[in-house]
Every structure is written in C-alpha cells, then in structure tokens.
Amino acid sequence: MAVCIAVIAKENYPLYIRSTPTENELKFHYMVHTSLDVVDEKISAMGKALVDQRELYLGLLYPTEDYKVYGYVTNSKVKFVMVVDSSNTALRDNEIRSVSAGDWRTTPGWWMFRKLHNSYTDVMCNPFYNPGDRIQSRAFDNMVMSMMIQVC
Amino acid sequence: MADEALFLLLHNEIVSGVYKSAEQGEVENGRCITKLENMGFRVGQGLIERFTKDTARFKDELDIMKFICKDFWTTVFKKQIDNLRTNHQGIYVLQDNKFRLLTQMSAGKQYLEHASKYLAFTCGLIRGGLSNLGIKSIVTAEVSSMPACKFQVMIQKL
Numbered sequence: 237m238a239v240c241i242a243v244i245a246k247e248n249y250p251l252y253i254r255s256t257p258t259e260n261e262l263k264f265h266y267m268v269h270t271s272l273d274v275v276d277e278k279i280s281a282m283g284k285a286l287v288d289q290r291e292l293y294l295g296l297l298y299p300t301e302d303y304k305v306y307g308y309v310t311n312s313k314v315k316f317v318m319v320v321d322s323s324n325t326a327l328r329d330n331e332i333r334s335v336s337a338g339d340w341r342t343t344p345g346w347w348m349f350r351k352l353h354n355s356y357t358d359v360m361c362n363p364f365y366n367p368g369d370r371i372q373s374r375a376f377d378n379m380v381m382s383m384m385i386q387v388c
Numbered sequence: 389m390a391d392e393a394l395f396l397l398l399h400n401e402i403v404s405g406v407y408k409s410a411e412q413g414e415v416e417n418g419r420c421i422t423k424l425e426n427m428g429f430r431v432g433q434g435l436i437e438r439f440t441k442d443t444a445r446f447k448d449e450l451d452i453m454k455f456i457c458k459d460f461w462t463t464v465f466k467k468q469i470d471n472l473r474t475n476h477q478g479i480y481v482l483q484d485n486k487f488r489l490l491t492q493m494s495a496g497k498q499y500l501e502h503a504s505k506y507l508a509f510t511c512g513l514i515r516g517g518l519s520n521l522g523i524k525s526i527v528t529a530e531v532s533s534m535p536a537c538k539f540q541v542m543i544q545k546l
C-alpha cells in the first residue's frame with residue numbers, strides 16, 4: 237500500500253529510503269525531502285500543546301495529486317515518512333474520522349508507523365549497528381517490504 | 389527478579405575485565421574509565437530508544453531529566469533517583485542515596501577509591517540517553533559516603 241518509506245536521522249539526512257521499483261525513485265526522494273519542512277513545523281507547534289496531544293504520530297503531512305505523505309517522529313527526533321497512493325481509500329477514510337475524534341490509535345497509519353518504530357528500535361539495539369549509519373538490516377528491509385506490498 | 393542479578397554480575401565482570409586487560413597492556417592504563425563510559429554510552433542510546441517508544445513527546449529539558457530520574461532509573465536500577473536539583477542554567481545534580489552498583493561493597497571508606505570504576509558505565513548511560521534525545525552533555529559522578537552518589541549533568545549549549 238505504501239509506495240515509499242523513509243527513515244530520516246535527527247540531523248535530517250536519510251538513514252534508509254525505499255520505494256517501489258516500478259516508479260521514478262528520484263521523485264520520491266524529492267517528496268520525502270519536501271516533507272521535512274512540514275515535519276519541523278508540526279513539531280514546533282506541538283511543543284506548546286497539552287500532554288495528551290503530544291503524539292509521536294503526526295498524521296497527514298500534505299497531499300499531492302497522486303500521493304499522500306504521512307509522518308511520524310520518535311522522541312529521539314528520528315523521522316519516519318511514508319508516501320501512500322491516493323487511490324488507497326482504506327487508509328484515508330478511517331484516518332480523517334478518527335483523527336478528528338482525537339483517537340489516533342484506531343487509524344491504520346498509526347499502526348503502520350508503530351511497526352516501523354518497533355523495527356527501528358530493534359535496529360538501534362543491535363550492537364553491530366552504529367547509530368547514525370545507514371540501515372542495512374535485512375530484518376528491517378523485510379518489514380518495510382511487507383508494508384509496501386500489503387493491501388489493506 | 390533474575391535480570392537484576394544478571395545485570396549486576398555482568399557489570400562487575402565488565403569492570404574487572406576492562407581493568408584486567410589494562411594490566412596485560414591491551415588497553416592503555418587510565419583509558420579504562422573512558423572505555424567503560426563509551427560502553428555505557430552505546431547502551432544508553434539503545435535503551436532510551438526502547439524506553440521512549442510509548443511515551444508522549446517531551447516538553448522541554450526538565451521533562452527529559454525527570455524521565456531519566458523516574459522511568460529510566462526505575463527500569464535499570466529498580467528505584468528512582470532520590471533527589472534532582474538544577475540551577476535552571478544547564479546543570480543538574482542527580483542524587484541516589486543507595487546506588488545499586490555500589491550496594492554490594494562495604495559501606496565504609498575501604499573501597500572508596502575504587503568507586504569511580506563502578507560509576508563510569510552509568511555516567512555513559514546517562515550521557516548516551518540524553519544524546520539520543522538531542523541533548524549534548526558531560527556527566528561526572530562523585531561519591532562521598534559509600535552507597536550514596538551524585539551524578540552531575542552539565543548540558544552543553546549549542
């Protein structure tokens with residue numbers, strides 16, 4: 237369902253980026269890059285919010301004609317960005333309703349980012365991984381692949 | 389809990405292992421503290437990633453320090469920090485009246501000179517945790533009377 241998944245370090249350089257091979261890769265790199273400004277904006281706005289509104293999941297960052305870009309930022313300021321095909325209605329419909337009701341946990345987007353976060357944590361806790369390096373873990377790769385193929 | 393005993397035993401072995409390798413000339417003498425501190429740093433980075441997975445976003449620096457004193461300390465050492473003090477200008481003092489890694493040693497003055505070996509790893513742990521949350525710091529520890537110790541965290545402003 238997702239067409240591109242990226243992990244961006246604290247210092248805003250990519251740790252991992254993968255997109256569906258059928259499409260123009262550069263286009264997705266560009267979209268992810270553009271989304272970082274929106275992420276920054278959302279985080280700085282969130283600092284003033286109440287405790288229960290300080291969610292790690294940022295929801296929809298911005299839509300384009302063909303895609304929707306979703307974001308998530310961990311406490312360690314690592315950003316996850318996911319580009320989803322606009323024609324995928326499963327994600328969209330639920331999303332808007334639940335988010336306006338303030339309940340993030342029922343959204344499919346939240347669950348996908350949780351899975352991504354769990355996998356990232358496993359990578360971080362691997363003693364052979366050097367924090368800040370590109371992610372080359374096969375387990376992480378497989379998880380991302382499964383999220384790109386999976387149809388909700 | 390069994391994992392607690394394992395952590396204490398492993399930590400003791402790490403310390404003696406590092407010092408033994410120094411005696412055999414593998415590690416430069418005096419670099420042992422740095423080595424232990426670096427080990428702690430990496431562990432802290434990994435741990436904080438795991439512990440903050442389900443918490444809300446932190447509001448500010450003080451919020452992060454409170455998390456370290458409560459949640460982080462409880463998970464690693466099974467108790468909270470007893471006292472947290474700050475001058476609101478980037479210096480925090482964390483006082484633990486009964487620090488886990490020192491409780492197995494005699495409470496007198498006998499081993500006071502060896503205490504710093506057993507604090508280096510924890511200093512690194514704090515520094516690593518903070519650095520992963522985006523705070524650069526210098527952490528030092530001091531012991532005045534045995535199971536109690538103080539960690540001083542100096543935040544490096546950019």
